[in-house]
Amino acid sequence: MNRILIVEDEVKLANLQLEYLQNAGFNVDSLKNGYEVVPWFKQNITDLILLDLMLPGCDGLDICREIRAFSNVPIIMITARIEEIDRLLGLELGADDYICKPYSLREMVARVKAVLRRKQLQAEQPTANLSKIKLNPNTFRVSAEGKDVELTSVEFQLLQTMYLQPGRIFSRSKLMDMIYQDQRIVSDRTIDSHIKKLRKKLTDLIPEQELIQSVYGAGYRYDATDVKQ
Known part of the structure; x- marks a missing residue:
């Protein structure tokens, strides 16, 4: 039975x-003050955090940033601020999803189940053993030739999507659909920005090979020659 931590200062909503x-079968804990979250998390086991953005003491983005420094526990941000920059910033910091207020409580439960299911599938996904690089879905780290780098959640999902099907061309829209499964509006530039950062990190591992290739007018693909024959 999964254990969920709710971080919400509105008592009625919490x-x-x-x-x-x-009622959906989860064990649930609840906190109201932002300063309590990280110390509580370090002393307890939880499978997912529902994290409100606006909290007394310490806001959700700072909490997310601090937790991501030592843990990849799934985090769903909850916010009444609908500006795209806040959404993207939350995801850049490593949030796995977000929900905008006001929202349906049934939708919240569905989002929680979807994120937990996605994390479980990632943990069970075998890596391509013949590749020069190895992916660890539990830590979002990529290793090669005795070195490793840590990726953000979005970067890891992008890499893993292409890595598991080397040589296949993925359009930007296809990548957006696979990474942002809630059908949010994300521009092509957002995907391009994540790919640029991902490439830079991969270059630190294997400088002699461009693992993520651009296909003009089509999208991106993982270099199939990385998989040894």
């Missing part, structure tokens, strides 16, 4: 979240 998640 109680509703707790009730719906418990």
Whole structure:
């Protein structure tokens, strides 16, 4: 049975979240103050955090950034601020998803289940053993030739998507659909920005080979020659 931590300072909303998640079969803990979250998390085991953006003491983005420094626990950000920059910033810091207020509590439960299911699939996904690089879905780290680098959640999902099907061309829209499964509006430039950062990190591992290749007018692919015959 998965254990969920709710971080929400609105008592009525937190109680509703707790009730719906418990009815869905989850064990649930709840905190109200931002300063309590990281110390609590270090002393307890939880499988996912529902993290409100606006909290007394310490806001959700700072909490997410601090937790991501030592843990890859799934985090769903909850926010009433709908500006795209806030959404992207939250995801850049390593949040796995976000929900905008006001929202359906049934949708919240569905999002929690979807993120946990996706994390489980990533943990079970075998890596391509014949490749020069190795992916660790539990830590978001990539290793090669005795070195390793850490990726953000989005960068890791992009790499893993292409890595598991080397040589296949993925359009930007296809990558967006696979990475952002809630059908949010994300521009091509967002994908290009993530790919640029991902390439730089991979170059630090294997400078002599461009593992993520651009295909003019089509999208991106993982270099199939990385897989030894």
